[in-house]
Structures are given as structure tokens and as C-alpha cells.
Amino acid sequence: MGRFNSLIALSIVICLAATCGIAFFCGSVSGEDGVMVFEGKVVSVDRGKSVLTVAGTSTMSFPIKGDTEIRKDIYDIELSDIAVGDYVNVEYSADKTGGIEVSAITVEYGKS
Numbered sequence: 001m002g003r004f005n006s007l008i009a010l011s012i013v014i015c016l017a018a019t020c021g022i023a024f025f026c027g028s029v030s031g032e033d034g035v036m037v038f039e040g041k042v043v044s045v046d047r048g049k050s051v052l053t054v055a056g057t058s059t060m061s062f063p064i065k066g067d068t069e070i071r072k073d074i075y076d077i078e079l080s081d082i083a084v085g086d087y088v089n090v091e092y093s094a095d096k097t098g099g100i101e102v103s104a105i106t107v108e109y110g111k112s
Contacts, residue, residue: 039089045082054088062090062102072107087111
């Protein structure tokens with residue numbers, strides 16, 4: 001009976017990982033549409049070059065374009081509203097040239 005319960009628990013964990021996204025375990029997930037999510041703390045915001053650098057499971061720099069959706073809680077914000085130390089989720093994909101295209105940034109309110 002103990003082995004059967006262990007198999008059920010393992011099955012539940014696998015289903016949760018698939019449903020909630022591998023990001024829960026490793027910080028980045030690729031969905032069917034190729035969108036990946038990177039989460040971590042902002043280590044720098046270069047407003048002049050429109051680049052956001054985030055440290056999570058690694059450190060990544062993201063180029064931000066004018067059409068990138070940036071939100072904090074339920075509010076739309078600007079890149080200039082993001083501060084070093086903010087915890088963010090960055091949704092991105094590869095563009096046609098192999099670079100990074102950021103579609104959305106969400107600043108997690110009260111998370112640090």
C-alpha cells in the first residue's frame with residue numbers, strides 16, 4: 001500500500017508541474033507558443049537603452065520595446081517605474097533573428 005501511495009503522490013506532482021508550468025521548479029518555461037517566462041529580482045534598469053536586467057536562476061538582460069506590456073498589480077506602468085530590487089516575471093520569446101522579444105513584464109507587488 002505504501003508504494004501505491006508513493007506512485008499516486010508522484011503522479012500528482014507531475015500533473016501539477018505540467019499544469020502550473022515548469023517555471024515553478026526551474027524559473028523558465030516554454031509554452032506551446034514558444035513564450036518563456038523568466039522570474040527574479042531586477043538588478044539594473046537602463047532607461048536610456050531600454051534594457052532590463054534580472055537575476056533569477058541566472059542573470060538575463062531583456063531589451064524593452066514601446067509595445068511591451070508592463071504591469072504592477074492591475075496597473076499599467078512604464079519601464080521607468082521599475083526599480084532595482086523589484087521582483088518581476090518577464091514573458092519573452094525568440095524573434096526572427098534569434099534575439100529576445102519581450103511581450104510582457106509583471107512586477108510582483110510586495111514580493112522581494
